[in-house]
Amino acid sequence: MKIPFSTAANPVLVKEMRGRMRGARAYIFLTFILLLLGAISYGLYRLGALAVQSSNNPSMIGVAIGQTLFVGLIYLDLLIICTITPALTAGAISGEHERRTFDLVAATPLHPASILLGKLGAALAYVALLILATVPFLSLAYLFGGVVLIDLIQALGLLLGVALTLCLIGLFFSTLLRRTGPAIAASYVVLTLLVFGDWVLYIVIAMISRRQPPNWILALNPFSALASALVTLADVAPAGFFSSSSVLMPLLWVLSGGATDSFSMANVRVRPLWQYTVGVYAVLGIALYLLSLPWLQPVRRWRAHARTWVIILALCLALPMIYGPLQPQRLWAALRWATMPARELLRNGTFAAPLETAWSAAIVAGVRTEPTQVNQLREADRAFIRVRAAGASNAETQVAQTLDATLPSETGVQVRVRVRIHKQDGTRCGEQGDQCPLMLTVNFSDEKNVKHNWVQGFYSAPGNGWEYCRNCESRQTHIRVTPGEWYTFESANLGDAFAVPLAPRVIHSLTFSIKGRTAEVDVAEISVLARDGRPLNLRDRLNLLATPTPSAGFFPGGF
Amino acid sequence: MAEIGYAVETRALTKRYGRVLAVNQLNLQVPRGALFGFIGPNGAGKTTTLRMLAGLLDATSGEVWVAGQRVDRDLRASHRLIGYMPDFFGVYDGMLVWEYLDFFARCYGLPAARRQTMVGELLDLVNLTDKRDANVQALSRGMQQRLCLAHALVHDPQILLLDEPASGLDPRARIEMRELLKELAAMGKTILVSSHILAELAEMCSAVGIIEKGALVACGATAEIRRKLQASRLVRARFLADETGAREWVRAVGCGEPRLVPEANQTGTTLELEIAGGDEATAETLAQLIARGARIADFREAGNPLEDLFLQLTEPESKA
Known part of the structure; x- marks a missing residue:
């Protein structure tokens, strides 16, 4: 097959450009758009100024006006693109069929790809012209400040990408259906599904799983993708108009599917949505383009069709390789995780040696009404320690070991322990779920040298109030054990229990706390294992509708 | 090849x-x-x-x-x-x-x-x-x-x-x-x-x-098809006689069974006869008919030969 690109201009592109730009229609439309943009820019300018007046922060006037103008105009552009683009291409091929000109072109040696690319280029040039028309107004925003060049480039690039995909959707239906009316209808139905359907899906998943779904669910929505590119405006002027304390910023944040940690109330920074959108739209666009091609061939080539499907399948597989759990380095890490031996970080985890050699015990909070007993016992061939405590409601006894173990990068950590709970008073793990009779805590620093606590609670009483610790950063579900029986616990990779997975670099300490008024708890065979690599956790990542595992959510406690 | x-x-x-x-x-x-x-x-x-x-x-x-x-x-x-x-x-x-x-x-x-x-x-x-x-x-x-x-x-x-x-x-x-x-x-x-x-x-x-x-x-080739047509030519003749008489004359000169062409506002009987051969044979047939006392008011080729072939080939049901 000959490559359809040549040094000569694409005939279809030349023809389309001659036709589209001829006559007064194009100029009238452009003039109208420019007037509209001017009027709206002025409106946004007034709005921005007004908002700052009420906020009593005169130093922020420029930033406020600039950012309001910028966000407003970019969204206006997107609105214009969504409105006109499908109509621009939905008639491209079907119009040739309807005007009975298609056979004339099909009887020439012109490659179908040339036809498609010519039509695409012409439509895209028209959209680009409209976007270009807003650039002078956008530069006004640039003048006022609060916007940096990268924001402008990012936003315009995204707009062009969305326009390209919408063009291809229109072209696909135009090629497939061969009639302009149905092609336009189908294109707008798909656009509606992208814009609203994606949000419906997002909300449905949120309601079923009772937690905030990952942001990539919204990747198909161009408005959300754009929002995710615009939320960085808050970084430009942290105290500015679009700071998290203003009204518009959280709106954009929610639109972009961003999560807010209900513990710190900080916005959880994950991979921005638009990066997913670029990938998904690229695959969608290429797939639509390839699927359209055989339909443009006068004599159908089903072999070409089969090849198309293979390419599309490969592209779909490439997406999780790029973004998701199937990244090559992730796969490599998972392989190492599964095969490499683990290294014990803890000393005297079996309590074979006297407790004091590695462990320290202390009453850290509340008042114990009788002396806490930490006894080292032996049962069959297993040594364990028994902690008996009695005290006020928030009393806490801790047994801890300081590790200060530095780990090489990309090392996972797992905790293993045997526990037995004899007695528990009360029926809940405290008001915030942080007062289970036994709480296991690993304190570590991540790669940025920020300290975190991984917490796992154990309880035995039925009717527990909270399934997980609400004010803990890691959201491990508490585990209910049968009273008086040994329970063996093995944690998943510690870093994966956080809203944004963390990579522990220094393990500072391991602590088990005995909380509540009265408790009698046995702990044995405890170990902290460092393992090379990282588990894949496919189930956690893909199983969106699984039983609610609490995580940092925008909807605290679910719907 | x-x-x-x-x-x-x-x-x-x-x-x-x-x-x-x-x-x-x-x-x-x-x-x-x-x-x-x-x-x-x-x-x-x-x-x-x-x-x-x-x-x-x-x-x-x-x-x-x-x-x-x-x-x-x-x-x-x-x-x-x-x-x-x-x-x-x-x-x-x-x-x-x-x-x-x-x-x-x-x-x-x-x-x-x-x-x-x-x-x-x-x-x-x-x-x-x-x-x-x-x-x-x-x-x-x-x-x-x-x-x-x-x-x-x-x-x-x-x-x-x-x-x-x-x-x-x-x-x-x-x-x-x-x-x-x-x-x-x-x-x-x-x-x-x-x-x-x-x-x-x-x-x-x-x-x-x-x-x-x-x-x-x-x-x-058009000429070939023409020749094929000339091997057997269709002639329309109007005899000043009733159908039986007219058919007898035609049979006498050995032109097979002619087809009756119903014609209003015309006297006599119009028949379509197929003549094997070209112009010579046609002239001979006419001479023989006259020699046998046939009274003929009109004698002409029945339309364009290609057109006839076309009609004959493409609309057989109209002939039936």
Whole structure:
């Protein structure tokens, strides 16, 4: 097959450009758009100024006006693109069929790809012209400040990408259906599904799983993708108009599917949505383009069709390789995780040696009404320690070991322990779920040298109030054990229990706390294992509708 | 290879649309340099066949060979050999005549310099030079038809497939189109022209193929088919006698069983007789009839022989 690109201009592109730009229609439309943009820019300018007046922060006037103008105009552009683009291409091929000109072109040696690319280029040039028309107004925003060049480039690039995909959707239906009316209808139905359907899906998943779904669910929505590119405006002027304390910023944040940690109330920074959108739209666009091609061939080539499907399948597989759990380095890490031996970080985890050699015990909070007993016992061939405590409601006894173990990068950590709970008073793990009779805590620093606590609670009483610790950063579900029986616990990779997975670099300490008024708890065979690599956790990542595992959510406690 | 001898050849070409058999086992042979008339009533499968020849339609089965190569093997190479003019075609909005030709020249990848001269030459050929900067939509039907013919010539193809090029034209435009085709034939191009009107093609075509209900009923050089016709000629004679008497006269001269032609407002009986042989035999038959005392008021050939053949071949049920 000959490559359809040549040094000569694409005939279809030349023809389309001659036709589209001829006559007064194009100029009238452009003039109208420019007037509209001017009027709206002025409106946004007034709005921005007004908002700052009420906020009593005169130093922020420029930033406020600039950012309001910028966000407003970019969204206006997107609105214009969504409105006109499908109509621009939905008639491209079907119009040739309807005007009975298609056979004339099909009887020439012109490659179908040339036809498609010519039509695409012409439509895209028209959209680009409209976007270009807003650039002078956008530069006004640039003048006022609060916007940096990268924001402008990012936003315009995204707009062009969305326009390209919408063009291809229109072209696909135009090629497939061969009639302009149905092609336009189908294109707008798909656009509606992208814009609203994606949000419906997002909300449905949120309601079923009772937690905030990952942001990539919204990747198909161009408005959300754009929002995710615009939320960085808050970084430009942290105290500015679009700071998290203003009204518009959280709106954009929610639109972009961003999560807010209900513990710190900080916005959880994950991979921005638009990066997913670029990938998904690229695959969608290429797939639509390839699927359209055989339909443009006068004599159908089903072999070409089969090849198309293979390419599309490969592209779909490439997406999780790029973004998701199937990244090559992730796969490599998972392989190492599964095969490499683990290294014990803890000393005297079996309590074979006297407790004091590695462990320290202390009453850290509340008042114990009788002396806490930490006894080292032996049962069959297993040594364990028994902690008996009695005290006020928030009393806490801790047994801890300081590790200060530095780990090489990309090392996972797992905790293993045997526990037995004899007695528990009360029926809940405290008001915030942080007062289970036994709480296991690993304190570590991540790669940025920020300290975190991984917490796992154990309880035995039925009717527990909270399934997980609400004010803990890691959201491990508490585990209910049968009273008086040994329970063996093995944690998943510690870093994966956080809203944004963390990579522990220094393990500072391991602590088990005995909380509540009265408790009698046995702990044995405890170990902290460092393992090379990282588990894949496919189930956690893909199983969106699984039983609610609490995580940092925008909807605290679910719907 | 045998197929080299033909500009266009089909082998058992069949196209089926669901249950409808549009083209059935068509074996068409168009010699190089021929002006070939492809004749058949509306819906006979002419357009379907031409679209398959032009590589615009998949055949259900069978093969299409153009200039010694299979069309579906290398579609784009075939397209370079063929100029195709469909029966119905549209024109683009807001396009000028020269741009129209320029567009198709670009589609064939012609370099800019050649496009320039080619547009002028073609407009000259189809007599549209003064319409060079006119809007395509503003042209009359005849002019559009000529422009479409010009578009099929931009790449100087060896073979032209013209689907009803004269349909919808007034008599004058029809004659112009005919002259144009003769001119192109004189340039050595193989032209396959379809029509549902035989008269349009009979006198200018060097060969004809007649198609009916998707099947080829006759195919060959026009002269050959004419000769075949002259071997047996149809004559209409009005005898001043009743039917029995008239039939006796005819039987006496050995012309077989004649067909009665009912004619109002005429005296006597009109019979159609088939005479084996050419002009000599016809004259002899008439002489014999008169010698046997037949009283004949009118004696003439029954219409155009090709037209008759066409009717005979394509509408058998009307004869029954």
